[in-house]
Structure formats: C-alpha cells, structure tokens
Amino acid sequence: MTTSGPVLRIAYLYPDLMNLYADRGNVTCLERRCAWRGVTPLVQRLEWDDRLTGPADLYVIGGGQDRQQQLASQGLTRRNADQLLSSLGDGAAMLAVCGGYQLMAHRYRAADGSELAGLGVFDAETVHPGSDVPRCIGNVVCDWNGSRLVGFENHGGRTYLGSNSIPLARVVRGHGNNSEDGTEGAVVGSAIGTYLHGSVLPKNPHLADHIIRLALARGAPDFELAPLDDAAEWAAHRAAVRAAGLR
C-alpha cells in the first residue's frame, strides 16, 4: 500500500456520549475507505473534557440520549465551538447524525418545553412534540442526487429547515426530518446532517466517498479516490431497501 497519499484529519466528537446507535461504524468506514486508497486517516477521539488540538478536515458526531446530548452540548460550547466553527468556515467537512445533527442546528426544544442551544451550523431547528407522540422509527429510503440513501431512523424530535439549509435528500420511505415535508437531513457548505443510522456510511459507499472528497477538497483537491470493490456494500444497501418494503 502506498504511503505517499494525503493525510485526512478526522475529529470524532464525543464517541463516549454520542454513540447510541453504533454510529461509530461511520468512523470505521471512513478509516478503511481512506486507507484502502492510500489516504492516511488520523482520528482524534474527543472526550468530554478534551479540547480540539487543531483544525480537522472532517468532523463526525453521532446520536445520543437526551442527557448525554446536553453534556455534549456543554462540552462543545465551553471548549470547542470556536475551533469547530472557524474550521467549518474554512471549508472543513462534517457528518452529523441524529442527536449530533440536532446539536449542530440552531436549537432543540425538548418535550418538556426546555430549550437546548445548538451551534447553528445548519439553518434548522428541532421540536420534540411530546412523549405521547410516536417517535419516528423505521427503515428509510430516500433519493439523493439521482441515487438512493438507506438507513434506519429513531428520533422523537422533528427538524424543520430554514432557508439557508438545503435538504440532503428526499424521503421515499420513512419519516425523514419531520414526516411532513418529505425532506431528510440538511446540507450547508461541506457539512451534512442526517437522521440515518445503520451505520449510514458503510451501506451508502457513494455518500462515504462523497464525504471523503469534501474533506480532501482543501488539502488534496487533485487526489483521485481509486474505485473499490463495493459488492458487499451494495448488497447490504439492497437488503436495507428490501427491509423498507421497496425493491
């Protein structure tokens, strides 16, 4: 394997708090798909007391429970928001899943009416309609840039996009952002937010590579990602489509 390829710096935010639905599979996937192409992934796993050591090319955050999400929010705002936001302003990429996606929007209004301030990366806000309203749970299939994304969603909050976010994808089966407007996830610059678990990247290899390209866009814009044998990835993708009741 060549070692002359670029380095990709991944800041993995709060894996100790925000890994409820095994979203760490996304980081495993990114690490492998980089290494298979001679890109060297350097992962900083940020715990609650930690500070970001410097700018990263890619920020990854998963989903958590309410209390853990509050702790993550504190850790971000007290220690890491400035570094994170300036880095994103410089064009760094982000993958924020579920609770992490909610935290990266303007605010989260909980079932009891209390509000949790987010970082405002995405022009969006999330409202929890109350614990007596059913959660959005199930297999999801959506349209993304002429292809499909698959995953599993499990969220109580409903997210509504403002005019400065565009949806990541359009829901074909499932709830997506709010089960009303057919949108799923959000995109601002090189930052992507989504409700999809699964983990989402392994069985959507086109999205995984899209994110790797976004993250390499500044440091190694001319680096070509060699094609991989993704037969196993697409087989799992198709199994998820079938699980959602589609063909």
Place this chain on the structure above:
Amino acid sequence: MHSALTVTGTNGKTTTTAALCALARAAGQTVLTNPTGSNLERGLAAALLPQVGWNGQLRDAPKLRAILELDEWAFASLAPTIRPRVTVFLNLFRDQLDRYGEVDRTAAAWAATIDRLDAQASVVANADDPAVVAVTRHHRGPLLFFGADVASDSTTPDAWADVRRCPACDGHLDWDRVVYAHLGSYRCRSCSFHRPTPDIRITDFRSRGLAGSTYHLVTPESTRHIAVKLPGLYNAYNLAAAVAGVRAAGINPVHAKSVLEGFEPAFGRAETIQAPAASIVLLLVKNPTGANQTLDLLRSEPEPLDTLLLLNDGVADGEDVSWIWDVEFERLSPRRLFVGGRRAEDLALRLKYAGVAPTVDHMLVCPGIGAALDAALASEPGSQSRRLIVLTTYTAMLDLRAVCARRGWVDPYWRAAA
C-alpha cells in the same frame, strides 16, 4: 405482599430465572414460572392459566412460589400488580432501541417502579453495574448486592458501554477495573456514588471456554468452589444473582452447590443440538454486550471454530440492525465462517470492515437459514466429530430450530420446554 420473585435486566433473565427455579425446587417449593424466554405478558398468561381455578382465582398451593422473568418494560407495568417479595436487577445495557427505547428511559421507569414496591420488599442488585446501583439506591427495604471480584487490566468502559459518567451527578467516574461493558468497580470524583461491597461475590473466576467455568462463590457464611457447565463470566453473574435471590426470599438454598453444578444451559444459551455431521452449539445474541461476551468466549477456545452467524430483523430481534457495528467482530477468528438470516448482507459488510472476511477460507452469505446451515454442515474430508458454533438472533434461532426439528435432530421447542 405476595411471595413472588421477579427477575429483570437486559441480559441473563432466562438463565437467572431458571437457576432460581432450580434452587427453589431443591428446597422443596412448587414453582410457577414463565418458560423459555417468553417474558412478555403473553408468556406470563400462558404460565398462569393452568394454575387458575374455575372461579378465576389462583389455586392456593401452600408452597407455590411464582418466579417470573419480566422484561425491562413489563417490570415497570406489572410489578405494582405482582407486588414481588424479591426483585433481582441483573444489568442495564442498550438492547433493541427501536423496541425498548433508550437506556436512561428504562432506568427512570425502574426507579419509579421501585418507589412503588412494598417497604419490606427485597431488592437484589448487581453492585458492578452503576446504572443498576443508581436506580436501586433509594430503595428503603432490604437491599442485597452481588458482584464479581475478578482481575481486569481495563480501567475504561468499552466503546459501546452505556454508562460513562456518574449516573447520580454526571461527574467523572474513576474505575479501578472494568470487567466488561460498564461493569466493574467505580467511584465518582464529585459525589459519594461508588460501587457497594457485594454480599454475594464471585472470586477466582476461570473460564473453560464453551465447556463452562469454575470459580469461588463467596457468601457471608461460606466460600464454595464450584465448577459449572454455564460458560462465561456473564453466567457467573447470573448464578450469583440467583443465589442472592433465594437468600433474599428466605429460601434455604440446600444443595446449592450440586444444583448449580448440575444446571444445564437454558433454551438457546449454549445449548447443543446433535446433527449427523456435527454438534451444533446455539448461542443467542441480541445486543452488543451479549454478543461481545460471546465472542470473548469463542476466543478462549483452544482451536478456531466453524462459525455460522445469523441476523434477522424481526420485531423480536429489533428491526434496527445498527447494533452490529457495536459488536467487536474484530475479535472473531473462525476456521470457516458462514453468514445467514434476513440481514445476512449487513452482517457480511460488518465483517468486511472488521477485517474478518479476507482471513477466512470461505464466507458464504445466504439469507435462507436452511441453506446457510447446509453450507455450514457440508462435510469436509477428515472432519468427523466437529462442532458448528451458531451465533444467532432470537427469530433466526427459532427458524434454525424449526429446520432442525423438521430433520428430526431436535424436538420442536414447545415440547423441549415442557
């Protein structure tokens, strides 16, 4: 207050309940229980119906003792009605989040239910699980702890563990040792929360792989060396919980050593089915902690094993298969590997990213369980008395048993369970 014992927690309910029943029967009690992992209301009704008299009252047997397995949510809804004399809390791990919801919600429901127990009701709790200790610490009645004093090099909870910070105050938890997941010995830096000293302890634990384990079972009165057929430290916790449970119920555990040493694995928990070409060892897995414990067990076997992994996404398995990304399949080093079930392709992909697939001669991905079993059993030259290890989710295990029953290798499970 009634005389019932209830068992709840994420992992080990069926085994612990069966061990409690064996200990109670050895003490001369007539036991009413809900069989074979059917721990929801339906299983309860099935267990109770034969005991109901013509007038709808429970037949009044003088020494009738109900010993019931309740899942995390059934405990919250049924315990106020059952009014158990003893409740055993085994552990709290993430499990089928699409079905049971988040771990913090379960903990909150347990705490609210414990508040409604009778003041004299006994609670038996796992001292090594901070989530369990946190919910049971406000119980005003008798409280009995069990735990494991075993060496461990780890002082950090595993990546999929559900407790990272103090459940009482969100402060920093320091760990002297982590046994697995978030179980171990811990103390909060900011408040008084810490591991209580267990009344019933496992010491000198030695794994004999799938064949079982040996350890010392320490009670306030005695230290007994026992050699059990149940494999793994997780089962040592289950048996310690059962010993603590009968003690809390005031049942004299006569012949406890021989009862525990003779105790056979429960349905699908390291149970062996004899097929013409191989012994099939069934290991039920349903969540990351259980699966990782099972993988550790396989790693302690002297030789690499032929392994069949089955993943279904039925309601009883959890429709969300994300959890396999919290299972450390990196620990798996099988001789040959086969993958089946309705989400076989997801599992194969996980194995690819774990780096397992390229190291084995043969990986067959096959959603049909009969076909996957045939492939795994297909004879190899020179492989006579071999074992096939099957790690399987719940409905896939039922499917597999149905295939085995059609071939005459096993009784249909409702007869085996009777």
